[in-house]
Amino acid sequence: MRQKLMDFMRGRNGTDQLSMCMMWAACILVFIDMFVRSNILSTIAFVTFAFAYFRVFSRNIGKRRDENTWFLNKTYKLRMWGRKERNHMTMRKTHHIYRCPECKQKIRIPKGKGKIEIRCPKCSARFIKNS
Ligand SMILES: [Zn+2]
Structure with missing residues (x-):
């Protein structure tokens, strides 16, 4: 068969x-x-x-x-958007996404580390967030 x-x-x-x-x-x-x-x-x-x-x-x-x-x-753009959104959803469980207050760069921070100082990889600005 x-x-x-x-x-x-x-x-x-x-x-x-x-x-x-x-x-x-x-x-x-x-x-x-x-x-x-x-x-x-x-x-x-x-x-x-x-x-x-x-x-x-x-x-x-x-x-x-x-x-x-x-x-x-x-459908390339739509598929890429869908993939990005899906990645985002699964990442949200383990990571926070913050925006740098200086340059608006998106920064991904792993969850559950308490208050931490984040250094922006793009402009080196430092800010404190809860992870
Ligand atoms: Zn920055």
């Missing part, structure tokens, strides 16, 4: 970021559709699913790769 699937997928595009994103989008549309019950919404969800699967099983890998690259370029 596994071998058959691998044979089937050989020479095909497979999943990439664009088709994954489309499947997620379609799932969200289906979810929303459960509450609002709109024909348009379920049609869009269906078409999105269909196109995502078409891309996964497509043999025109060059074209699909171009589409994916286009998609990645278009």
Whole structure:
């Protein structure tokens, strides 16, 4: 079975970021559709699913790769922002983020060290904060 699937997928595009994103989008549309019950919404969800699967099983890998690259370029800023926010969230548990009062440089301080003097790495200004 596994071998058959691998044979089937050989020479095909497979999943990439664009088709994954489309499947997620379609799932969200289906979810929303459960509450609002709109024909348009379920049609869009269906078409999105269909196109995502078409891309996964497509043999025109060059074209699909171009589409994916286009998609990645278009969403680059959004993805970087999302990654930054995610890092921020996990960091918040262990670190404080302070801004230097002089130059507004962001400074990351590990939590749980009590009152400490912080020296700004950029302008060498010193200030005292609770960590
Ligand atoms: Zn500074």
